[in-house]
Amino acid sequence: MVKPTYFVAGESGQWQVEATRAIIGKGLDVAPRLSVMDTDQVILPDSAAWVLRGTAGSARYTTRVELDQLGERQPPLGRATACLAVLIPIRKSELWWSLAQDERRAIIQERSAHFQIGMDYLPAVARRLYHSRDLGEPFDFLTWFEFAEESAPQFEAMLFRLRATEEWRFVEREVEIRLRIWQHG
Amino acid sequence: MVKPTYFVAGESGQWQVEATRAIIGKGLDVAPRLSVMDTDQVILPDSAAWVLRGTAGSARYTTRVELDQLGERQPPLGRATACLAVLIPIRKSELWWSLAQDERRAIIQERSAHFQIGMDYLPAVARRLYHSRDLGEPFDFLTWFEFAEESAPQFEAMLFRLRATEEWRFVEREVEIRLRIWQHG
Numbered sequence: 001m002v003k004p005t006y007f008v009a010g011e012s013g014q015w016q017v018e019a020t021r022a023i024i025g026k027g028l029d030v031a032p033r034l035s036v037m038d039t040d041q042v043i044l045p046d047s048a049a050w051v052l053r054g055t056a057g058s059a060r061y062t063t064r065v066e067l068d069q070l071g072e073r074q075p076p077l078g079r080a081t082a083c084l085a086v087l088i089p090i091r092k093s094e095l096w097w098s099l100a101q102d103e104r105r106a107i108i109q110e111r112s113a114h115f116q117i118g119m120d121y122l123p124a125v126a127r128r129l130y131h132s133r134d135l136g137e138p139f140d141f142l143t144w145f146e147f148a149e150e151s152a153p154q155f156e157a158m159l160f161r162l163r164a165t166e167e168w169r170f171v172e173r174e175v176e177i178r179l180r181i182w183q184h185g
Numbered sequence: 186m187v188k189p190t191y192f193v194a195g196e197s198g199q200w201q202v203e204a205t206r207a208i209i210g211k212g213l214d215v216a217p218r219l220s221v222m223d224t225d226q227v228i229l230p231d232s233a234a235w236v237l238r239g240t241a242g243s244a245r246y247t248t249r250v251e252l253d254q255l256g257e258r259q260p261p262l263g264r265a266t267a268c269l270a271v272l273i274p275i276r277k278s279e280l281w282w283s284l285a286q287d288e289r290r291a292i293i294q295e296r297s298a299h300f301q302i303g304m305d306y307l308p309a310v311a312r313r314l315y316h317s318r319d320l321g322e323p324f325d326f327l328t329w330f331e332f333a334e335e336s337a338p339q340f341e342a343m344l345f346r347l348r349a350t351e352e353w354r355f356v357e358r359e360v361e362i363r364l365r366i367w368q369h370g
Binding site for chain 2: 004098
């Protein structure tokens with residue numbers, strides 16, 4: 001059984017929020033800290049500015065060849081050197097969701113090279129994708145990136161390339177939450 | 186925003202339960218009636234035998250060509266003649282979910298002809314697929330079929346063909362709930 005992960009913005013949590021930016025559409029309220037919790041740990045504080053949920057489910061577009069490449073280069077989350085993180089919640093348009101699987105795959109991989117762009121920054125930038133759409137959440141995906149201070153320029157370059165793709169034209173809401181580790185926990 | 190549909194087995198509801206069969210693995214408790222409710226309508230009765238939720242989300246494997254074929258032949262749910270329905274909750278194995286998208290697609294479409302089997306019984310057997318896995322539910326999918334009394338043999342033939350496919354070897358839990366309309370609601 002797959003269980004959602006909770007991202008809780010508020011007064012406490014292992015991540016310090018350095019910036020909260022609305023990139024496309026409506027933003028999110030600003031809070032000093034962010035807590036990332038598994039379902040079993042969740043105690044929602046009264047003071048939460050917002051709570052987002054997502055499940056790190058199975059790969060929706062990735063092929064076996066790509067999964068194997070990822071497996072070789074992908075670092076785990078929680079590396080001791082990874083003191084920076086960025087949470088990017090995204091919602092795509094109804095037009096996107098009305099496309100067929102092969103049409104979405106063509107835009108993501110063949111025309112937008114989403115997979116290759118991510119690969120180019122491994123193992124520097126660790127990432128995890130959480131699916132939110134089926135949970136009735138305000139965003140479709142929550143993407144989580146983790147990296148060391150010295151890899152920050154690489155992360156920025158990756159983000160710039162992703163946002164320039166055809167795929168990103170279907171993004172109708174995007175928020176960027178910049179984080180720094182408060183305590184390893 | 187996508188909202189889940191609720192299937193509530195209990196003492197009330199627009200469908201009368203004629204049979205509840207465990208096909209693979211653990212079954213579900215027997216109840217006399219089934220109610221199908223949208224999120225906004227849901228008032229869970231104290232007496233519910235069980236509640237299953239799923240979202241009728243976007244197509245995960247279907248190509249544009251297939252979606253267009255479906256669009257031409259697929260009838261709506263709720264036809265006046267469709268007095269029979271079958272709800273089939275399914276869970277697939279961890280092995281299935283560890284496969285890449287192209288591997289799952291190959292099994293579903295190329296080797297198991299899942300799409301073609303469904304097409305062969307349209308418009309007689311209307312169907313809708315609800316996704317449950319990301320909701321942390323005990324099943325991965327809820328499949329709903331609706332048809333007229335005279336189309337029952339066609340439904341049985343379809344079910345027989347689906348269960349004989351390679352795809353079905355990955356099913357580790359399957360229950361069949363046979364329903365008859367109680368009142369059009």
